[in-house]
Every structure is written in C-alpha cells, then in structure tokens.
Amino acid sequence: MCATEKAEPESNTAQEETGCYCHCKTTARSQDERKKLMNRLSRIEGQIRGIKGMLEKDAYCNDILIQSAAVSAAMNAFNRELLSSHIHSCVVRDIREGKDEVVDELMATLQKLMK
Template sequence: MDEHQCCCCGGTEKTTQRSDEEKRKLLNRLKRIEGQVRGLQAMIERDAYCYDILTQSAAVNAAMNAFNKEILARHIEGCVARDIRAGKDEVIEELVTILQKLMK
C-alpha cells in the first residue's frame, strides 16, 4: 500500500488519503445502505410485518459489516502496518479499541 493511502498525522488529527475511485466505491456503498435504512423507515410507517422488518434490518447489518471489514482491512494493511514498522506501537491499542467497538 502506498504511503499516501495511509493515515497521516497533521498535528493531532489523523486522515487517510483515498483515491477518487476508492472514495466513489465507499460512498456508493454507503448510499445503498442509506437506501436500505430509508426502506426500514418506510416499513415502520406502513406497519409492515415484524418478520419483514427484521429481515431488512439484518440486511442493513450485513451491509454495514461488509463496509466495516473493507475499511478495517485497508487500515490494518496500510496504516497499522506502517506505524508498527515505524515503532509507533500505540497503534496496536488503537486497533484493539476499534475492534472492541466493532464487536459489540
């Protein structure tokens, strides 16, 4: 992974540079998830059957999990690996913290 695709400190704020193509794909994925959530809202408004709502909710969860897995993989392969090689072991605690949040 190229350095420009990893988290880079700008003072106290970290950022991750992504290609236009990567941003487009991630944003499209989030827009599809947003559409699924709006579908859930519409189902509630029209008093849809609970099973159908739960099925749609499970699809939203699966879509978010897939999104998180993609971001996490890029983070580990790029940012975390780079920081560990640079001796910045604090990134390990950061990784543990985010994994705990994702596994709730």
C-alpha cells in the same frame, strides 16, 4: 494512508472546516477506494430509508426485522472493507515507523466492532 495526528483544533468551526471530528487524524484514500466506500454507504442509506418506509406503512414486524438484519450485514461488510484498508495502510506504516501504540488503537477498535 493515514496522516499523523494534528494539534487540537481551536474550535468546532475548525473541526467543521477540516471535516475532523475524531482524534484529528485523516486518511488519504484513492478516488477509487473512496467511491467504493461511498457507494456502499449510499446503498445502506437506501436500505434504511426503505425500512423507514416500511414502518410508515405498518409493515409486518418480521419483514422489517429481516431488512434490519440486511442493513447490519451491509454495515459489517463496510466495516470489514475499511478495516482491511486501515490495517494494510495505516497500521503497517505506523508499525514500520516504530509507532507500536497503533496496535493498542487497533485492538480497541476491534473490541468496539465485536460488541
């Protein structure tokens, strides 16, 4: 579930300490949800390292492109999972609390994801 927006941090150090780099909002996730998302990102990170290795070994362009497409598909799956969670928790909660601006925020996010 999303936390409410916090005041502007005084410095970058405050951001680093809280892990906040964007809008100073946080989302509390269950350990299971966090683990699932982290595992997905770790697999994607491994795919990226594999592509880098392919480049270092002068692999055939088409083979690299196929792996790159696989990374894009994996990122899209990660984004769908996170977006679903966001809508079911943060967005629903904010709408119930009368914070209709969350719909504009969601639409802006969807526009970025659909580029």
